[in-house]
Amino acid sequence: MTESEKLSQIWRVMAKSIPPLKSLQAFEAAARLSSFLEAAHELSVTPGAISRHIKILEQYLGAILFKRHSNGVKLTSSGASYARKVVTIFEDLDSATKAIKYSAPRNNLTVSSLPVFAERWLSERLTSFQMAFPNTDLQIDTHVDAELFSRPKVDAWIPFSDGDHPGFEVHHLFDEFLVPVCSPSFRKTFPDSPSVDEIVNSTLLHDVNWGNDWSHWAQAVGTEGQRRDAGLKFSLYSGVIQAALDDLGVAIGHVSMIQKELAIGQLVEFSEYRIKSPKAFYLAIPRPKTAMKKSRSLVAWFERECKR
Incomplete structure (x- = not known):
C-alpha cells in the first residue's frame, strides 16, 4: 500500500468518527466565551446557528454539553472535559498552520505614490492587500512629481500623469474629475447659483x-478669471482639503480623493461643472521588474481594487 493510499484510508476512518467541523468551531467558541451570543459575533453567524450546531454535536456525542438557563449557558462536566480537549486540538491546528504559513520566504515590495493617494486610496485597501499578499512586507513610499522615477529600489510607481513613461510598463488605474468644492458654511456666503x-x-x-x-x-468652463493663481498655497493636498473644511476658501476637488467628505456633506460641490482631468492615475512598473511574479500579482490586485 502506498503512502497516499494509507493516508486515504486513515481519513476515511476519521471521517466517520470526527464530528462536523462547524459544530466543533461553534462549540469551541461558545465554551471559551461562555456565551452563544458572543460566539455568534466571533464567527459572524446568528446565535440560532450556534445553538443548532451545539445540538448537532450533542446528538452526535450522545451527551449534554451545556446547561441552558435564563442568564446564558454553562458547560456541564462532560462539556467542560470535552472543551479542554477540543481547545487543545484547535490550538495545535492553529500553531501548525502558522508554522507553515509564516515559514515561507517573505517578499519585500516598495510602492511609491503621491501622499494623497497613499493616505486616501491605498491606506483604505491595506487589509485587502495583506490578504492578497500574506508573505509580503509592503513599504509605502511617497513622492512629489519632481521626484517621479528617481528611486531605483521602488518596485512600482503610481504617477498622476498623462501615462507616457518610456521604460515602464504602464497600466491605467482610473481617471480623475475636477470640481470646485468648499464647506457648506462657506457656500452659504455666495448666491444660490454663482457664476x-x-x-x-x-x-x-x-x-x-x-x-x-x-x-x-x-479654461474648460470658459473663463480665464482674474485671480486664479492667487489664494492660499499648500505643499500637500491634505492641507488644501483641511483648509476647505475650515471655511478658508474654495479648492479644486479631485473627486476620487474626497469621496468620503462629499458623501457625508463635509464638502459640497461649488459648481455644476465637473471636468475630466487631463491626467489620470497609473501603475508604472520598471521594465526590468515586469516579469517578476510579485509585479504580475500587484497589477492583478490593483485591477481588482479599481473595479470595486
Whole structure:
C-alpha cells in the first residue's frame, strides 16, 4: 500500500468518527466565551446557528454539553472535559498552520505614490492587500512629481500623469474629475447659483504640486478669471482639503480623493461643472521588474481594487 493510499484510508476512518467541523468551531467558541451570543459575533453567524450546531454535536456525542438557563449557558462536566480537549486540538491546528504559513520566504515590495493617494486610496485597501499578499512586507513610499522615477529600489510607481513613461510598463488605474468644492458654511456666503467668474475670483486654495488645477478647470468652463493663481498655497493636498473644511476658501476637488467628505456633506460641490482631468492615475512598473511574479500579482490586485 502506498503512502497516499494509507493516508486515504486513515481519513476515511476519521471521517466517520470526527464530528462536523462547524459544530466543533461553534462549540469551541461558545465554551471559551461562555456565551452563544458572543460566539455568534466571533464567527459572524446568528446565535440560532450556534445553538443548532451545539445540538448537532450533542446528538452526535450522545451527551449534554451545556446547561441552558435564563442568564446564558454553562458547560456541564462532560462539556467542560470535552472543551479542554477540543481547545487543545484547535490550538495545535492553529500553531501548525502558522508554522507553515509564516515559514515561507517573505517578499519585500516598495510602492511609491503621491501622499494623497497613499493616505486616501491605498491606506483604505491595506487589509485587502495583506490578504492578497500574506508573505509580503509592503513599504509605502511617497513622492512629489519632481521626484517621479528617481528611486531605483521602488518596485512600482503610481504617477498622476498623462501615462507616457518610456521604460515602464504602464497600466491605467482610473481617471480623475475636477470640481470646485468648499464647506457648506462657506457656500452659504455666495448666491444660490454663482457664476464661474465669481467662483474663480473667490479665495482659492492650491496644491503647489497640482498648480494647474484651477487653470484646467477655468479654461474648460470658459473663463480665464482674474485671480486664479492667487489664494492660499499648500505643499500637500491634505492641507488644501483641511483648509476647505475650515471655511478658508474654495479648492479644486479631485473627486476620487474626497469621496468620503462629499458623501457625508463635509464638502459640497461649488459648481455644476465637473471636468475630466487631463491626467489620470497609473501603475508604472520598471521594465526590468515586469516579469517578476510579485509585479504580475500587484497589477492583478490593483485591477481588482479599481473595479470595486
